[in-house]
Amino acid sequence: IAEVPASPETSQREQAGREIAARVATEAARRRAFAIIAHPDAGKTTLTEKLLLRGGAIQLAGQVRAKGDRRRTRSDWMKIEQDRGISVATSVMTFERDGVVFNLLDTPGHEDFSEDTYRTLTAVDAAVMVIDAAKGIEAQTRKLFEVCRLRDIPIITFINKMDRESRDVFELLDEIEKTLALDVAPVAWPVGAGRGFVGTYDLLEPGLHLMAEGSKAVRLSGLDDPKLDELVKPELAQELRDSAELAGAYQDFDHERFLEGTMTPVYFGSALRDFGIGHLLEGLAKFAPPPRDRPADSRTVTAAEPELTGFVFKIQANMDPNHRDRVAFLRICSGRLQKGMRLRQTRTGKAVPVNAPLFFFAQDRQVAEEAWPGDVVGIANHGILRIGDTLTEREGLNFSGVPSFAPEILRRVMIDDAMAGKKLRTALEQLAEEGVVQLFRPLDGTPPVVGVVGALQLDVLAARLVAEYGVKSRYEGTPWGLMRWVAADDKAAVERFRRSIPHDIAEDHDGALVAFFSSDWRRNRAAEDFPELRFLEVREQH
Numbered sequence: 001i002a003e004v005p006a007s008p009e010t011s012q013r014e015q016a017g018r019e020i021a022a023r024v025a026t027e028a029a030r031r032r033a034f035a036i037i038a039h040p041d042a043g044k045t046t047l048t049e050k051l052l053l054r055g056g057a058i059q060l061a062g063q064v065r066a067k068g069d070r071r072r073t074r075s076d077w078m079k080i081e082q083d084r085g086i087s088v089a090t091s092v093m094t095f096e097r098d099g100v101v102f103n104l105l106d107t108p109g110h111e112d113f114s115e116d117t118y119r120t121l122t123a124v125d126a127a128v129m130v131i132d133a134a135k136g137i138e139a140q141t142r143k144l145f146e147v148c149r150l151r152d153i154p155i156i157t158f159i160n161k162m163d164r165e166s167r168d169v170f171e172l173l174d175e176i177e178k179t180l181a182l183d184v185a186p187v188a189w190p191v192g193a194g195r196g197f198v199g200t201y202d203l204l205e206p207g208l209h210l211m212a213e214g215s216k217a218v219r220l221s222g223l224d225d226p227k228l229d230e231l232v233k234p235e236l237a238q239e240l241r242d243s244a245e246l247a248g249a250y251q252d253f254d255h256e257r258f259l260e261g262t263m264t265p266v267y268f269g270s271a272l273r274d275f276g277i278g279h280l281l282e283g284l285a286k287f288a289p290p291p292r293d294r295p296a297d298s299r300t301v302t303a304a305e306p307e308l309t310g311f312v313f314k315i316q317a318n319m320d321p322n323h324r325d326r327v328a329f330l331r332i333c334s335g336r337l338q339k340g341m342r343l344r345q346t347r348t349g350k351a352v353p354v355n356a357p358l359f360f361f362a363q364d365r366q367v368a369e370e371a372w373p374g375d376v377v378g379i380a381n382h383g384i385l386r387i388g389d390t391l392t393e394r395e396g397l398n399f400s401g402v403p404s405f406a407p408e409i410l411r412r413v414m415i416d417d418a419m420a421g422k423k424l425r426t427a428l429e430q431l432a433e434e435g436v437v438q439l440f441r442p443l444d445g446t447p448p449v450v451g452v453v454g455a456l457q458l459d460v461l462a463a464r465l466v467a468e469y470g471v472k473s474r475y476e477g478t479p480w481g482l483m484r485w486v487a488a489d490d491k492a493a494v495e496r497f498r499r500s501i502p503h504d505i506a507e508d509h510d511g512a513l514v515a516f517f518s519s520d521w522r523r524n525r526a527a528e529d530f531p532e533l534r535f536l537e538v539r540e541q542h
């Protein structure tokens with residue numbers, strides 16, 4: 001059979017398609033989407049500020065500072081949260097250096113753990129773990145690390161505050177290995193300690209980064225290089241030779257193991273003194289992966305595919321609370337996003353116009369003409385988009401993995417003014433879409449129940465109900481200590497279960513069935529009585 005020759009238009013289209021595919025691949029390859037994980041006070045804000053300064057994204061670090069200054073009293077935090085300007089601007093920060101585009105996704109910094117943090121971590125390809133050199137691994141570091149491990153997110157470690165009295169380096173490294181079960185591969189080694197800290201020795205490409213030299217590397221042939229004795233005091237040089245030799249006991253850096261999340265390269269520095277930041281950035285550019293393959297329900301999506309795919313991992317109310325505009329944060333997974341595109345929302349099949357996708361810089365937002373895999377853009381909408389939504393150019397696929405966690409705190413929201421019932425329902429629905437709380441409608445018609453992972457979320461809800469909707473509410477306790485999503489193929493069994501506990505059954509925001517239990521014992525009992533049902537602690541949103 002003779003092949004039908006391609007028409008000129010077809011080959012032109014194919015040519016254009018190939019060009020776009022090549023651009024997508026190039027742009028994807030130079031992007032790094034990452035988050036910083038740290039226990040409060042370890043220096044996340046200071047480091048963020050210094051990274052942005054280096055990337056030329058901001059002239060003055062004022063905006064980020066404002067966040068650092070919210071000294072974690074609850075009321076301060078809420079005031080800042082209500083001032084949406086700052087939190088929107090700092091949700092995603094983009095900066096470019098040596099041809100690499102860094103997208104730094106902010107994880108909420110307050111001590112109370114919220115779902116927002118988990119969701120943000122679904123949208124990054126790597127994380128920088130900041131550790132206070134005097135404190136080592138702290139509670140929040142460990143929690144955040146566990147989330148990264150769950151998703152095999154590769155981690156670069158930055159041991160901060162080296163300019164101050166710090167713990168012994170070996171002790172710190174051993175602690176990381178032991179408490180996190182993560183192999184460490186130091187790539188820098190501190191020279192001197194505490195007040196006597198002068199810089200680091202580069203173990204991968206022999207050389208010294210000295211604080212006094214503005215941390216620029218001075219290359220050496222190795223630890224035996226006599227230049228070392230000219231650059232630092234002889235006793236420091238000797239000490240370095242001895243300890244760096246002992247550092248040889250740690251494993252060599254193995255890029256593959258880093259990518260699979262079982263090994264972390266370790267850098268040392270001082271965010272406050274702007275030391276070690278350049279080295280860390282080099283590491284991020286060199287080792288952190290470009291946008292990774294993402295599993296979807298029907299197949300795995302590769303970043304270099306020419307057609308656009310992405311998912312919404314965060315929703316935030318717009319700057320102006322009088323207009324109920326919301327910005328949905330879309331992480332692009334493949335293809336090219338162009339201004340003016342109409343995307344397909346998989347959940348509903350509806351078209352979502354993207355007329356003014358927003359890019360976020362430290363201080364302002366700009367309309368993006370194009371965006372690429374690894375980028376995050378803001379899409380303004382009136383509540384059409386939800387957390388977990390997949391948007392595509394055409395294909396009806398769904399990314400899995402933006403999770404909802406079974407809340408441990410369950411409260412009824414009550415109002416004294418009966419007239420405000422409708423307003424409260426609308427408000428709760430909108431705030432649930434934004435992910436402030438989870439909302440459940442009991443099937444027995446009793447008042448709505450909200451669920452949260454961290455108690456602070458309840459304060460935020462109450463404050464926003466008043467400030468943005470004029471609804472004064474109060475919480476009433478419930479007899480329940482846990483909830484589970486109910487999944488089953490057997491409809492009759494679900495029906496029997498519903499009838500067995502008519503007052504402990506509700507629907508979540510998406511209409512999925514949930515059951516409330518007063519105790520673990522009750523839940524186990526239900527699982528025994530209804531073996532056809534599954535009681536899920538995590539629900540992946542679609």
Ligand code: G4P
Nearest residue numbers: 038040041042043044045046068160161164270271272273
């Ligand atoms: P966080 O976002 O992780 O909570 O920490 P943040 O950057 O706000 O830093 C917490 C405190 O630690 C700040 O001091 C900050 O200046 C200090 N810090 C951060 N990095 C370093 C470092 O490398 N060396 C030293 N010595 N200190 C560092 P603060 O006194 O609590 O606040 P501020 O008055 O300086 O704003």
